[in-house]
Amino acid sequence: MTEMTNTAAGNPFTYAPAPESRAIVDIAPSYGLFIDGEFTESSGQEMVKTVSPATEEVLAEYTQGTGEDVDRAVRAARKAFSTWSALPGAERAKYLFRIARIIQERSRELAVLETLDNGKPIRETRDADLPLVAAHFFYYAGWADKLGHAGFGPNPRPLGVAGQVIPWNFPLLMLAWKIAPALAAGNTVVLKPAETTPLSALFFADICRQAGLPKGVVNIVTGDGRTGEALVTHPGIDKVAFTGSTAVGKAIARQVAGTGKRLTLELGGKGANIVFDDAPIDQAVEGIVTGIFFNQGQVCCAGSRLLVQESIQDELLDALKRRLATLRLGDPLDKNTDIGAINSAEQLARITALARTGEAEGAERWSAPCELPSSGFWFPPTLFTGVTQAHTVARDEIFGPVLSVLSFRTPDEAVAKANNSQYGLSAGIWTEKGSRILAVANKLRAGVVWANTFNKFDPTSPFGGYKESGFGREGGRHGLEAYLDV
Template sequence: MANEKFAYAPAPESRAVVDLAPSYGLFIDGEFAEAADGTVFKTVSPSSEEVLAEVARAGEADVDRAVKAARKAFQSWGALPGAERGKYLFRIARILQERSRELAVLESLDNGKPIRETRDVDLPLVAAHFFYYAGWADKLSYAGYGPDPRPLGVAGQVIPWNFPLLMLAWKIAPALAAGNTVVLKPAETTPLSALFFADVCRQAGLPRGVVNILTGYGDAGAALVAHPDVDKVAFTGSTGVGRAIARSVAGTRKKVTLELGGKAANIVFDDAPIDQAVEGIVNGIFFNQGHVCCAGSRLLVQESVQEEVLDALKRRMSTLRVGDPLDKNTDIGAINSAEQLARITSLAEAGEAEGAERWAPACELPSSGYWFAPTLFTGVTQAHRIAREEIFGPVLSVLTFRTPAEAVEKANNTPYGLSAGIWTEKGSRILSMANKLRAGVVWANTFNKFDPTSPFGGYKESGYGREGGRHGLEGYLAGAADPTSEHASEKESATNEGV
């Protein structure tokens, strides 16, 4: 009986709260419009493979049109007093709260993540980021970036599919607070929440052209990054694409922020509170189906407690419920796409072929959609592909260590450096380990905790720059005596007009 799941009656959230149109256009200069060449693509629900809507596919001509609209809008938006810009951000934040149920359902439909996560994590954080940066809008001279920081101009932003609306908030909120205008390209598998956000902007009365949304594929993102009239590039996604972006902007004066992949170590010492640690391990790797760049995908357990931790972890994994993302009982939703499912499956098979021992709880997966059961591997070495490569799915690799020095060495033995977790009752050990781990974020006795006031970013192949907190403003500001864009004189004129 101890391993049996409780029987839960279905508790689905209603789809009726979302009014989906059969087709959507690009959002340019305050209006929805077809792509220049009329090309469209379909977005599907990963839990059912149902076509949700038809969406316009942006090309180079559309990118150029959106950048021109953003450049024109910058003349007045960049000159607007910070307090006035802050009012728009506050208004957007309040509308996001008012429409949070609608947006949570939409995100679960288009992304596949459980409604409990979109409702209780994503949407509250989205609104919190806009509230937070609204407060900064009239205090930029106190942010530590010079006495008279100026906006850069047009920000080209490309976001991933794992947290569509939250990544949008991470990028758009600080950009607008600093006085920049935005052209944003969401991922092709999750375009709907960004398009609904465009409607939020209109509802908030945001001036035309300040925010532009271009749905499309990688070619649209590449054209946006390479556009000569873009002053700032912000990208969250794979390390491979991040390298391509870095090459594309090399030799230009564009500011760049890259938040890329990760292979985080979650380190459990023998004095850790085991039950608490197990919850942190589960949250670290199975939250959002493991579609998290900072996921704790490598579990490092001190040898003396390995058996106890694994027994408790397997018991906990056996209670996880996989299924309909709109069911409030669901713990693990659908994999975002067939392509991502194929990658996860391939790497899991490689783990078995290389000698690691695979385990997953008994789990009945739905017959349609893209699904993968929560899985862990034991007997993993640092040579295994599953210990080196980012899987971006609900797959945990378990390694062991004997001493803190060995834990640090194994944790840092990765090309990535985005995050890490430490589980121990000793505060001195937490501080000592945190100083030695090459990770942008180190959690102590918790994991995957985010706050708009805290900066987030990585080292090495996990990218550079920070998003969130006061630090998140830096990438969108230029000091008065530090014109970093070819449009510096234009910005200075626009700012002086505001004064």
């Protein structure tokens, strides 16, 4: 597979291939649904293929879940709820600890699987995704017997059956964000993974069996939006948790309105990454790269709008372009790869269309020099300059490796531009002045604000947004509230 190397930056040294073996993963040709502790066939006949975004190779086929399948899963979860919720918290914690340890033991296998099915580099799945997945289960295992001390009353009770729908950008991590607090609080779960990345959730079902989790506590029903709609509208669901696009989130909010179901939504974003004139340039460049090119920019909290103080704009952009020219794009299973494949042909088409819109509206496009592989779904690291707040690339969530650059002169102008968005999920501040960090962060309407870093996550820290980025929090003590009757 073709790779972009740092020879583009004038460096004569190249990286030898360092591929991770895919032999550690045994992917079955076909998968059914995981209901009541067992893999089972669907009531329907429709099967869907999941492909590797890097090669377009068919990895496996899986079941398109029907409304009848969802009903079976919800009934299994309801049956299991009475026993699971009655367990002492310390007993539930034991299962969560077992799951966390098994995830650690199988982390290499799961990292390769996630890279194959999602397209992100193995360096990210191995060093970021999987450690965080295990950490979330460990963290919420610790809360399971301390719910009365979480600040939600002396005797909070679980809600019942949680219907959870997760996206394709962090399949296993989003699963952990949803399932770990739900189980710790005593709820049971029916989860629907994204249609382009179902495999890690199906492997997680096997981990649940390996951990001895009681039947029906976790159920996994695969499929597309039809399956998701059947799940969130099912009358047996007590709580809906959704991570995905704002448009779908709005539709779900309308569907559950008036039903009494609890709802949390973690939706889109257009995060502002603000660089002041006293920021260390090299450190800021690394943070900008992490903010928008991590996971090919397919991150809801990506720093997709760079706001740079006017006096250092040219210097910063020169340094940023030099850095982007050293990024290596290619085989996601190569440990040297920085930029992997876009998740699907549909997502690549959206990114491409929005980039063309940016050019048509007069913004200046610059893409890192690289040759894209002939098969798979690829888009080069790209930035737009000459961008105003009226440009589509500054307003719409692109969800790809595309950065829009705007300038500002004063802190007040930076805050005004950062908040001039329908979204409010994330922001970053780069400056050497601690007082400026506190002053600016306090004015930003964003659920998470990073200071002199970006895209750093921890299970103890709550995550969520404002405005059209959704409501509710996941992670930390706050993440328990959505799964408790308080």
